[in-house]
Amino acid sequence: xxxxxxxxxxxxxxxxxxxxxxxxxxxxxxxxxxxxxxxxxxxxxxxxxxxxxxxxxxxxxxxxxxxxxxxxxxxxxxxxxxxxxxxxxxxxxxxxxxxxxxxxxxxxxxxxxxxxxxxxxxxxxxxxxxxxxxxxxxxxxxxxxxxxxxxxxxxxxxxxxxxxxxxxxxxxxxxxxxxxxxxxxxxxxxxxxxxxxxxxxxxxxxxxxxxxxxxxxxxxxxxxxxxxxxxxxxxxxxxxxxxxxxxxxxxxxxxxxxxxxxxxxxxxxxxxxxxxxxxxxxxxxxxxxxxxxxxxxxxxxxxxxxxxxxxxxxxxxxxxxxxxxxxxxxxxxxxxxxxxxxxxxxxxxxxxxxxxxxxxxxxxxxxxxxxxxxxxxxxxxxxxxxxxxxxxxxxxxxxxxxxxxxxxxxxxxxxxxxxxxxxx
Numbered sequence: 001x002x003x004x005x006x007x008x009x010x011x012x013x014x015x016x017x018x019x020x021x022x023x024x025x026x027x028x029x030x031x032x033x034x035x036x037x038x039x040x041x042x043x044x045x046x047x048x049x050x051x052x053x054x055x056x057x058x059x060x061x062x063x064x065x066x067x068x069x070x071x072x073x074x075x076x077x078x079x080x081x082x083x084x085x086x087x088x089x090x091x092x093x094x095x096x097x098x099x100x101x102x103x104x105x106x107x108x109x110x111x112x113x114x115x116x117x118x119x120x121x122x123x124x125x126x127x128x129x130x131x132x133x134x135x136x137x138x139x140x141x142x143x144x145x146x147x148x149x150x151x152x153x154x155x156x157x158x159x160x161x162x163x164x165x166x167x168x169x170x171x172x173x174x175x176x177x178x179x180x181x182x183x184x185x186x187x188x189x190x191x192x193x194x195x196x197x198x199x200x201x202x203x204x205x206x207x208x209x210x211x212x213x214x215x216x217x218x219x220x221x222x223x224x225x226x227x228x229x230x231x232x233x234x235x236x237x238x239x240x241x242x243x244x245x246x247x248x249x250x251x252x253x254x255x256x257x258x259x260x261x262x263x264x265x266x267x268x269x270x271x272x273x274x275x276x277x278x279x280x281x282x283x284x285x286x287x288x289x290x291x292x293x294x295x296x297x298x299x300x301x302x303x304x305x306x307x308x309x310x311x312x313x314x315x316x317x318x319x320x321x322x323x324x325x326x327x328x329x330x331x332x333x334x335x336x337x338x339x340x341x342x343x344x345x346x347x348x349x350x351x352x353x354x355x356x357x358x359x360x361x362x363x364x365x366x367x368x369x370x371x372x373x374x375x376x377x378x379x380x381x382x383x384x385x386x387x388x389x390x391x392x393x394x395x396x397x398x399x400x401x402x403x404x405x406x407x408x409x410x411x412x413x414x415x416x417x418x419x420x421x422x423x424x
Contacts, residue, residue, distance in 0.1 A: 001036045001046065001048075001068055001069065001070055001071070001124065002015075002035040002036050002037045002038070002071055003036075003037055003046070003071075003371065003373055003374065004037040004043075004371035004373075005303070005307070005309065005371050005373045006304060006307060007197075007302045007303055007304070008037075008071060008373065009035070009037065011071040011072070012035045012037070012071050013035070015069070015071055015072075015073070015075075016033045016035060018075075019031065019033050019075055019077055020033060022075070022076075022077040022078070023077055026077065026078055026081075028081075031077075032059060032063065034055075036051065037371075039051055039054055039055075040054060042322070043324070043325055043366060043371070043372070044316060044319035044320075044322070044323060044324075044325060046155070046314065046316075046325070046374065047152045047155040047158075047316050047319045048068070048155055048159050049138075049142055049147075049155075049158075049159060049162065049319070049320055050142075050319050050320050052135060052138050052139040052142055053139045053142060053143055055135060055139070056135055056136050056138075056139030056140075057139075059132075060132055060135060060136045060139065061132075061136075063132050064084075064089040064131070064132050065084050065089065065129055065130070065131060065132065066129065066130045066131075066132065066135050067080065067084075067127060067128075067129045068124070068127065068128050068129070068130075069124075069127040069188065070124050070125050070127075070190070072125070072190060072191045072192060072193065072195070073125060073126070073127050073188055073189075073190055074188065074189045074190070074191065075127065075187070075188055076186070076187050076188070079177060079185075079186070079187035080127070080177075080187045080188065082187070083095075083175060083177050083178075083187050084129065087131070087173075089131055089132070089133075090133060091131060091133065092131055092133050092134035092137070092169070092170050093129070093130070093131040093134060093170065093173060094122075094128075094129075094130060094131075094134060094160070094163050094169075094170045094171070094172050094173060095128060095129040095130075095172070095173050095175045095178070096121075096122030096123065096126065096127070096128030096129065096172055096173075096174070096175060096178055097122060097123040097125075097126035097127075097128070097174065097175065097178040097179065097180065098120040098121075098122070098123075098172055098174040099120065099121050099122065099123050099156070099387040099389060099390065100116065100117045100118070100119060100120050100121070100387060101116035101117070101119075101387060102116060102117060102387075102388060103116055103384060104116050105381075105385045105386070106381055106385055107153050107154050107157075107380070107381050107385050107386070108153075108154060108157050109149075111157075111161065119160070119161075119164075119171075120160065120171060120172040120174065121156050121157045121159075121160035121161075121172060122156055122160065122172055123156070123178075123180060123387075123389070123390065123391075124156055125180045125190040125193075125391055125392075126178040126179055126180050126188050126190060127178050127187075127188040128172075128178070129175075130163075134163070134169075134170065138162070138163065142320060147162075147320055150317055150318045150323070151315065151316070151317060152315060152316030152317075152319050153315055153380075155316075160172055180391050190391060192391075192395065193375065193376055193377050193391065193392050193395055194295060194298060194299055194377060194395040194397075195299075195302060196298075197298075197301040197302035198301050199301065200294065200297035200298045200300075200301055201280070201281070201297045201300045201301055202233065202297070203231070203232065203233030203234075203293075203297070204233040204234065204277070204279065205233070205279055205280045205281055205297070205300070205305075206232070206233065206234070206279055206280075206281045206282075206283055206293070206296070206297065206300070207234045207235075207236075207271060207276060207277060207279040207281065207282050207283070208232045208234060208235040208236070208283045208285065208293070209235075209236055209238055209267045209270075209271070209282065209283065209284045209285070210224060210235065210236070210237045210238065210285055210286075210287055210289075211238055211260055211263055211264070211267070211284065211285070211286055211287060212237050212238065212239045212248065212287040213239055213240050213255040213287075214239060214240055214241045214243070214255070216287050216288075217239070217243055217246060217248070220287040220288050220402065221237060221246055221287055223288075223290075223402065223407045223408060223411075224287060226408055227290060227407070227408060227411040227412075227415075227416075228290065228291055228292065228293055228411065228415070231292075231293035231294060232293055233279075234277045234279060236249050236270075237249065237287075238250075238251050238263060238266070238267055238270075239251075239255075240253065240254055240255035249270075251263055251266040251267070251270070252266070253266050253353060254353065260329075260353075260354070260357045261350035261351075261352065261353060261354065261355035261356065261357040261360050262350055262352075262353030262354070263353070263357070264284060264329075264357035264361070265348075265349065265350055265357075267282075267284060268282075268335075268340050268343055268344055269344060271337075271340055272337075272340060272341060272344060279337070280305035280336060280337055281300060281305060281334060281335070281336060281337070282334070282335045282336075282337070282340055283296070283332055283333070283334050284329070284332070284333045284335075285332045285333075285398075286329065286330050286400065288330075288400060288401055288402045288407070289330060289331070289332055289398055289399075289400050290398060290399045290400070290407055290410060290411045290414075290415055291332055291397060291398040291415065292396070292397050292398070292415040292416070292417070294417055295377070295395065295396075295397045295415075295417070296332075296334070296397050296398075299311075299375065299377065299397065300334070303336070303373075305336045305337065305338070306336075306338060307336060307338060308336060308338045308339040308342050308368075308370040309334070309335070309336040309338070309339055309370075309373065310327055310333070310334070310335055310336075310339050310361075310365050310370055310371070310372045310373060311327065311333075311334040311335075311373045311375060311378075312327035312328065312331055312332055312333050312334055312373075312374075312375065312378045313327065313328050313331040313374065313375065313376070313378035313379060313380055314326070314327060314328075314372055314373070314374035315327075315328045315358075315380075317359060317362075324362050324363050324366040325362055325366065325372045326358050326359050326361060326362020326363070326365075326372065327358060327361070327362065327372055327378075328358055328378075328380040329356075329357055329358035330380045330381075330400030330401065331378035331379050331380045331398045331399075331400055332378055332397070332398045333358065333361070339365070339370055342368050342370060343361065343364055343365070343368070346364065346367075346368050348360070348361075348364035348367075348368075375397070376390075376392040377392055377395055377396055377397040377398070378397055378398045379392075379396060379398055379399045379400060380400050381399070381400060381401060382399055382400070382401050382403070382405055382410065383396070383399055383410060383413075383414055384405075393414070396414055396415060397415075398415075399414065399415070
């Protein structure tokens with residue numbers, strides 16, 4: 001499951017070479033190793049369901065299994081083949097490392113609220129598999145029926161629901177050899193979503209824009225000041241009114257109850273103006289976003305700011321019907337200066353000030369052919385809204401919302417590094 005951004009494309013190629021080298025050493029039939037972003041020009045293939053018809057048409061009758069991994073999933077090919085050999089390939093199988101929710105989760109539309117642990121979905125980091133028979137049937141279905149929701153929020157849960165089909169299809173079969181933590185008998189292991197690409201970028205390389213409004217000046221802004229503001233080199237609070245005590249900057253855009261598109265596009269223009277510092281990266285967050293800027297600085301070292309980069313947690317709209325992807329706003333939207341310039345000069349604009357800013361930006365970036373890069377370290381919801389065994393929680397860059405939590409305690413537990421490295 002590779003991505004189009006140059007750093008991710010290189011990582012995908014490295015993983016492909018490793019697997020093909022193992023295959024050559026085994027002396028067996030060489031597997032077909034595909035990089036998902038090369039499957040077609042369509043950006044929506046990352047959510048898997050839109051890619052199934054293409055995979056079925058090209059390989060559905062020549063392959064017995066389809067095995068999906070992340071760029072950073074390490075594979076022992078001989079062990080994977082041994083695992084797959086246990087399952088009758090002429091049957092429908094959905095295999096993976098099983099995740100489940102402990103509590104009903106907003107990101108899963110509160111599915112199985114009476115017993116959230118009863119439904120399993122795969123951990124992509126450990127790899128997961130579909131038998132060709134199942135994939136062919138899913139590919140046929142996807143071309144003839146509408147999905148219940150236009151939104152892709154958590155594809156791994158959504159594909160498990162689609163396969164289960166209200167009990168008419170198979171549930172996920174848990175495979176103990178598909179691992180994230182190294183232990184005996186693992187066929188796969190996972191390294192990290194926060195790779196070491198060298199020294200972190202400097203504080204001054206990131207300009208942080210916090211979207212707020214007058215009614216949250218006393219409720220939410222103090223949380224930012226008590227937690228992560230100190231880690232920013234450049235930070236501005238953008239509001240509907242000027243307040244010298246914070247201080248906030250008024251962009252001349254009235255506050256809206258939702259969407260905030262007008263405010264966000266004003267921030268983009270402000271970032272490119274002569275009055276703003278010449279930073280490589282723009283980070284736009286909400287006033288109830290909790291974020292680790294030291295971890296973000298480590299991650300950004302992997303990316304080239306001379307490219308048009310859009311980074312964050314990726315959602316999708318109408319992806320099965322040629323829709324578009326977007327970086328969800330609450331978890332934080334990271335844009336390189338080049339990407340911001342392309343957005344502003346490309347004629348993109350809001351159809352209204354209260355249009356959903358993240359979706360409008362996503363549609364614009366898609367039309368400008370700027371890849372929207374996903375990192376599962378950004379989170380649109382609170383830690384308790386995710387499966388507690390997800391590896392991405394341990395290295396999280398952000399969470400969002402103060403609802404029913406103590407945000408300072410959440411920040412300290414999940415995001416504050418107790419032993420920061422010296423360069424941080």
